[in-house]
Amino acid sequence: MSNIEEFRAETRAWLSENCPPGARGPGEISWGSTKLPVKDPDTRLWLERSAEKGWTVPTWPVEYGGAGLERDEYGVLMEELRRIDARTPLTGRGVNYIGPTILEYGNDDQKARWLPRIARGEGGWCMGYSEPGAGSDLASLSMRAVDQGDHFLINGMKIWTSDAMWGDWIFCLVRTDPDAPKHEGISFLLVDMDQPGVRVRPIRLISGNSPFCETFFEDAIAKKEDLLGELNHGWTVGKRLLQFERSTHGGVNTSGTQRSEDAPRLADIVRGYVGEVNGHIAQREMRVRVTRFEMDSHAYRLTQRRAMEEARARAPGSASSIFKMCGANLTQERADIHREVMGFDGLGWEGAPFSDEQTQVTRTWLSSRATTIYGGTNEIQRNILAKAVLEL
Numbered sequence: 001m002s003n004i005e006e007f008r009a010e011t012r013a014w015l016s017e018n019c020p021p022g023a024r025g026p027g028e029i030s031w032g033s034t035k036l037p038v039k040d041p042d043t044r045l046w047l048e049r050s051a052e053k054g055w056t057v058p059t060w061p062v063e064y065g066g067a068g069l070e071r072d073e074y075g076v077l078m079e080e081l082r083r084i085d086a087r088t089p090l091t092g093r094g095v096n097y098i099g100p101t102i103l104e105y106g107n108d109d110q111k112a113r114w115l116p117r118i119a120r121g122e123g124g125w126c127m128g129y130s131e132p133g134a135g136s137d138l139a140s141l142s143m144r145a146v147d148q149g150d151h152f153l154i155n156g157m158k159i160w161t162s163d164a165m166w167g168d169w170i171f172c173l174v175r176t177d178p179d180a181p182k183h184e185g186i187s188f189l190l191v192d193m194d195q196p197g198v199r200v201r202p203i204r205l206i207s208g209n210s211p212f213c214e215t216f217f218e219d220a221i222a223k224k225e226d227l228l229g230e231l232n233h234g235w236t237v238g239k240r241l242l243q244f245e246r247s248t249h250g251g252v253n254t255s256g257t258q259r260s261e262d263a264p265r266l267a268d269i270v271r272g273y274v275g276e277v278n279g280h281i282a283q284r285e286m287r288v289r290v291t292r293f294e295m296d297s298h299a300y301r302l303t304q305r306r307a308m309e310e311a312r313a314r315a316p317g318s319a320s321s322i323f324k325m326c327g328a329n330l331t332q333e334r335a336d337i338h339r340e341v342m343g344f345d346g347l348g349w350e351g352a353p354f355s356d357e358q359t360q361v362t363r364t365w366l367s368s369r370a371t372t373i374y375g376g377t378n379e380i381q382r383n384i385l386a387k388a389v390l391e392l
């Protein structure tokens with residue numbers, strides 16, 4: 001038996017023994033927040049066992065809580081997880097964004113302090129990038145951090161901070177030299193959210209949900225040892241983190257075990273609407289769209305697999321923008337088609353005459369609008385691709 005076949009056999013045996021039934025199929029997934037503890041005992045057990053084995057972050061070095069897996073082993077692990085429909089044991093900005101960034105930019109002390117606890121899911125992370133005056137033009141950010149000797153004093157605000165009401169820690173881009181050119185006076189700080197100087201206010205959406213917040217920093221403190229990268233050189237660190245974020249959205253980040261759901265094929269879903277009086281699947285144009293969508297999705301999956309096999313790091317560099325943008329477009333097209341084939345039935349928001357299943361389609365369609373905004377809009381991804389990949 002080759003080494004990789006042996007690895008597959010061992011993986012399969014371990015999973016069959018250690019992945020509890022309640023951790024398979026849809027359900028709860030921890031992102032590390034101590035304020036939202038995992039309720040389901042099987043999910044908790046699955047996280048503990050995976051962390052013990054190093055499989056919450058399989059490609060990280062063993063000393064930092066990973067399993068030191070090679071790329072082909074990682075591929076096998078993901079296939080075996082998918083085979084038994086095991087849920088990701090741990091997700092979120094810890095394992096997928098800040099963890100791999102600390103691995104690349106942290107000093108030895110920071111790696112030893114932060115990575116094992118991130119790998120165990122001890123603490124949920126938020127992202128403090130956007131400000132009211134700095135979204136696409138992120139380098140215009142103005143939240144100030146002033147060097148006070150053993151700590152930084154932070155004043156300003158962030159906006160659109162997802163999950164801030166449940167966060168334990170937040171990584172922030174801050175301005176440390178207001179006189180330097182805008183990309184050069186920025187630093188990257190790790191900040192404890194449980195302190196009097198940090199206050200969050202949920203932003204209420206028309207849907208009634210509040211998935212993100214305004215986050216206010218009023219004399220908040222970050223320890224000196226929590227400066228990641230060099231003072232005033234945080235822009236480089238911050239851009240790399242964005243590549244991890246975009247790769248996660250695009251399904252090509254090999255840091256955690258984030259995997260996209262094996263959603264049912266759109267063609268199979270729309271077939272269910274054949275003959276519906278209100279539906280639109282009888283239209284030739286719609287059938288062409290469904291066919292094109294299936295072909296594009298297939299090409300996308302093959303390209304994801306190729307990128308992951310070729311990747312020399314845990315996530316591609318500027319090319320991660322391709323996956324983020326194409327993945328977002330596909331998500332939106334899928335939601336558009338699904339809603340449109342339903343005709344009038346795809347317009348329900350809540351209550352009769354619409355079923356829960358029908359209103360869910362409308363809500364998925366509306367929330368899919370955000371995919372071409374978060375992590376940098378499609379226009380910004382195109383700018384990056386033009387400059388950094390095509391060198392135009």
Ligand SMILES: Cc1cc2nc3c(=O)[nH]c(=O)nc-3n(C[C@H](O)[C@H](O)[C@H](O)COP(=O)(O)OP(=O)(O)OC[C@H]3O[C@@H](n4cnc5c(N)ncnc54)[C@H](O)[C@@H]3O)c2cc1C
Nearest residue numbers: 127128129130135136160161162370373374375376377379
């Ligand atoms: C669901 C969701 C979750 C989010 N979570 C977080 C989070 O946790 N933390 C965080 O920091 N941020 C978060 N964001 C914010 C997100 O990163 C910003 O919304 C995004 O970067 C766009 O910035 P903006 O909203 O200020 O839009 P703007 O920058 O004002 O852009 C407005 C429009 O102008 C276009 N545009 C701007 N500049 C250019 C240009 N140079 N060329 C071409 N077109 C341009 C944009 O593409 C867009 O269509 C989240 C956003 C969403 C929707």
